[in-house]
Amino acid sequence: MSLEISNLTKKFGEQTALNNINIEIKKNEIIGLLGPNGAGKSTLMKSVVGVIKIDEGKIIFDGKDITENEVFSKKNIGFLPENNPLYQEMYVKEYLQFVADIHCISNEKVEEIINLVGITPEKNKKISQLSKGYKQRVGLAQAILHEPNLLILDEPTNGLDPNQIVEIRNVIKEIGKEKTVILSTHIMQEVEALCSRVILIHNGNIVQDTDIANFKGKFQNLEEAFSNYTL
Numbered sequence: 001m002s003l004e005i006s007n008l009t010k011k012f013g014e015q016t017a018l019n020n021i022n023i024e025i026k027k028n029e030i031i032g033l034l035g036p037n038g039a040g041k042s043t044l045m046k047s048v049v050g051v052i053k054i055d056e057g058k059i060i061f062d063g064k065d066i067t068e069n070e071v072f073s074k075k076n077i078g079f080l081p082e083n084n085p086l087y088q089e090m091y092v093k094e095y096l097q098f099v100a101d102i103h104c105i106s107n108e109k110v111e112e113i114i115n116l117v118g119i120t121p122e123k124n125k126k127i128s129q130l131s132k133g134y135k136q137r138v139g140l141a142q143a144i145l146h147e148p149n150l151l152i153l154d155e156p157t158n159g160l161d162p163n164q165i166v167e168i169r170n171v172i173k174e175i176g177k178e179k180t181v182i183l184s185t186h187i188m189q190e191v192e193a194l195c196s197r198v199i200l201i202h203n204g205n206i207v208q209d210t211d212i213a214n215f216k217g218k219f220q221n222l223e224e225a226f227s228n229y230t231l
Helices: 041-048 070-076 092-102 107-116 132-144 162-175 188-194 212-216 222-230
Strands: 003-012 015-025 030-034 056-061 077-080 150-154 180-184 197-202 205-211
Touching: 003 041, 015 041, 015 205, 030 041, 030 188, 041 056, 041 150, 041 180, 056 070, 070 077, 077 132, 092 107, 092 132, 107 132, 132 150, 132 162, 162 180, 162 188, 180 188, 188 222, 197 212, 197 222, 205 212, 205 222, 212 222
Parallel strands: 030 180, 030 197, 077 150, 150 180
Antiparallel strands: 003 015, 003 056, 197 205
16 A cells, blocks of 8 residues: 655635645554644545645655546545434434445345444444444444555544443554554554554644654653643
8 A cells, every 4th residue: 555645726706725745655554643733634624535626736646646547536535524424214224235335246245244343233233323423433433344454543432432442443553554544643642553653744734744653752751742832
């Protein structure tokens, strides 16, 4: 898996959401994508998965330009957006089977993923009947169902209780052994527990792209480092 983002710029009217972004990822790792609200994180993630149009620059995924190879990219990238859009009136297993059918995935794989993310007791319920935490799990299940080479997660533990957070972190950690994961979160403990590398965006610019130890540097903890870089 390789991802190369070159000179990526995105504007919304007069506002520059991303300013000449350059990122290169060549190995399986879990990367923490950090930044204050409005920094450009979601815009970057949506650009990579092809949700929004690129104004300037290129995104090359596994040697292919994503704008010219949309089907290939969508087959090999999994995405859990922050607002986790789900079909509320569908049943959990029905929804995941629908996603599986799009990717030509077997029923056995659906059951395997249901068990992996811990939603077996809820699989025959309507999505609208689920708690926020279980809805997050369903969203994660659809993102990993087709075994993507690149998994992009925007606040994946949002709304989960402490036990669920640990369980989902363990799932992400296992995925990160064989796949590349880009994880956007405001929880620094999550970054420390999962990530080997940090990319920090502020005002549409990358201000840090380094390993955890260098990011923390002279500061007592990641929260202190984050505050210093984004003030």
